[in-house]
Amino acid sequence: MVLVKASALTVFAVGLLVITPRAAAADGTQYELITPPSKLEIGCQGPCECPIFDRPTYGSFELVRTGADPLYTYYDVQRYIASFNNGPGAVAITGSGHYRIGGEFALQQQLTLDLDIEGHPGVHLDSGLKPVTVPFPQIDIACAVHGFYCYDTVLVVDAKPLDPTSVPAPQPGSTGLQAARPNPFERETSIGFRL
Numbered sequence: 001m002v003l004v005k006a007s008a009l010t011v012f013a014v015g016l017l018v019i020t021p022r023a024a025a026a027d028g029t030q031y032e033l034i035t036p037p038s039k040l041e042i043g044c045q046g047p048c049e050c051p052i053f054d055r056p057t058y059g060s061f062e063l064v065r066t067g068a069d070p071l072y073t074y075y076d077v078q079r080y081i082a083s084f085n086n087g088p089g090a091v092a093i094t095g096s097g098h099y100r101i102g103g104e105f106a107l108q109q110q111l112t113l114d115l116d117i118e119g120h121p122g123v124h125l126d127s128g129l130k131p132v133t134v135p136f137p138q139i140d141i142a143c144a145v146h147g148f149y150c151y152d153t154v155l156v157v158d159a160k161p162l163d164p165t166s167v168p169a170p171q172p173g174s175t176g177l178q179a180a181r182p183n184p185f186e187r188e189t190s191i192g193f194r195l
Helices: 002-025
Strands: 029-033 039-045 052-056 058-068 072-085 090-102 108-117 120-126 139-144 150-161 176-182 189-194
Touching: 052 072, 058 090, 072 108, 108 139, 108 150, 120 139, 120 150
Parallel strands: none
Antiparallel strands: 029 058, 029 150, 039 052, 039 150, 058 072, 072 090, 090 108, 108 120, 139 150, 176 189
16 A cells, blocks of 8 residues: 555656646747847848848747757747738738757857748748857847848848846856957957856
C-alpha cells in the first residue's frame, strides 16, 4: 500500500514538472510596430536598379519565449498583424514566425515570418543572421523573400513591447566580444565586450 501511494505521488510530481513549463511558455509579450520606420518595401535591392516602393506598416504581434540553448534564446512570433494604406483602403499582412537572439562572439538576431500579404498566402521572409542594433527587448530587423537581391519584397520590422517589463530576458551569453560596428562616416569604431 505504501509503495502504491509513493508511486502515485511520484507520477503526480513528474506530471507537474511536465505541465508547468508549457504553461509558462504560453505567456507572451505584445509588441507594437513603430511607424515609421516599419514598412513593406517592394522593388530592386542590392546590385539592381529600379525604384523601391515602400509603404509604412502599422500593427502588432506577440513574442513568446519557447526555449534557449547555450548560444540563442528562441521565441515564436504569434498573431503578426499589420496593414498599410494602398490608396482606396488598408491592406492586411498576417501570419506568424520565429525569432532568435544570441550568439557566440557578437550579439545576433534572426527573424523568419510566414505571411499572407495582400491576399497572397505563404510568403516566406527570412532576415538571415544580422547584428543586433537596438537593445533587447526592442527589435529592429528587415527580412526578405529573396535574400535582399534584385527585385524583392522586404519587410522592415521596428518594434517595441507595449510593456517592456513583461519580456523574458534572453539567456545570458558567453564572455567575449559582443559587437564591433565601424561607422564609415565617423572616425571611430564602437566595440562592446561582455565580462
